[in-house]
Amino acid sequence: MEQESETTMKLFSHPMSSCSRRVRLALHLKGLKYECINVTSVGDPELLKVNPMGYVPALVDGTTEVSDSYAILLYLEEKFPQHALLPQDLIKKSINYQVASIVSSSIQPLQNMTLVNYIGELVSPDEKLPWAQYHIRKGFVALEKLLANHAGKYATGDEIFLADLYLAPQIDNALNRYSVDMTDFPLLLKLNKAYSEVLSFQQILADKPQEPSDFIKLQ
Template sequence: MEEGNQAMKLYSHPMSSCSRRVRLALNLKGIKYDCINITSTNHPELLKVNPMGYVPALVDGTIVISDSYAILLYLEEKYPLHSLLPQDLTRRAINYQVASIISSSIQPLQNMTLVNYIGEIVGPEEKLPWAQLHIRKGFAALEKLLMKYAGKYATGDEIYLADLYLAPQLDNAINRYKLDMSQDEFPLLIKLNETYSKLPFFQQKPKNQNHPD
């Protein structure tokens, strides 16, 4: 499948929702890859492929891509099997919107770097409220957006791009940031989270982990 039968390298972190999106896509498409577990943004090996020091970063032969959205679009174009996007243009647009809301309006504002900074300049007791505020606002938008399109999964009965973004974000919100999600407020997101939590596919851990010195 890969050029020269050489596996891709994914620089990842187990707690990174951005990395988890990419791991889910690679697994969904059945792409062979080596997962290199990075625990420091200053790690020299990571800085060689992404000077920003962020994960995920994908190395495919001579091609290096950072940013989860760019990686996912690259994988979709190179490996169209098990498409991340539905054929229906309306549902395809909804997938793009879900990915955008999570990647631009939720995830950056609950990123641990920013949350810890809020704790430093305002006070540690403000960290959780800050994250919860922005997650809740984004989830309210997603609940309304998906109401007409959800099936077994976010935009139908197949796993698509929206699910790859939504599953890690729900996990972060509930387990890391202790967001109280009531049935009255988020009935659809609760249902989707229950579906994700029961499927081994969404629980997969990084495979072929290497731990650089």
């Protein structure tokens, strides 16, 4: 198994990008050194060299360039085995994959500000928040049921795994960006409380929401 690169990794990121937060959490948990490059403008030329789509996050590890949070997380997991992001138990591992899929495919893209702003233009500005809340709640209903028999202190037990890296930023978005009523999701609230007590989660989730224009290219 390869060990940490001699050169410091670079992560193109944005403080409010939930996908970037997933990767930053993984880097912190694995104790890896990296330079965080916060992208502040659409079409950043340095980012486009790494990811022609212009989305964050994008990771540069020596001569290796990886875009998309899921690909980056699996790359980090393969290369740096410390603090495994996936449990050995096959069932729990499958739950982690399912949580990651629900958040990344069925929630996050539908509440991304690019789409939310488009809904506001296409239908009405008044429909932006209800649209995002509806899709977040729909995903949370599935997550609450999925984790009911598997959660411990964290999503799939008493250790932080891949599912937690997806859940923590998404729950934070729901509460602090989209004002989702969490009454029906006691398990997710319990997990959120546990995340709030972990230093790396505290630091990375501490940034406050900014203007919608800041999220145009965030994924």
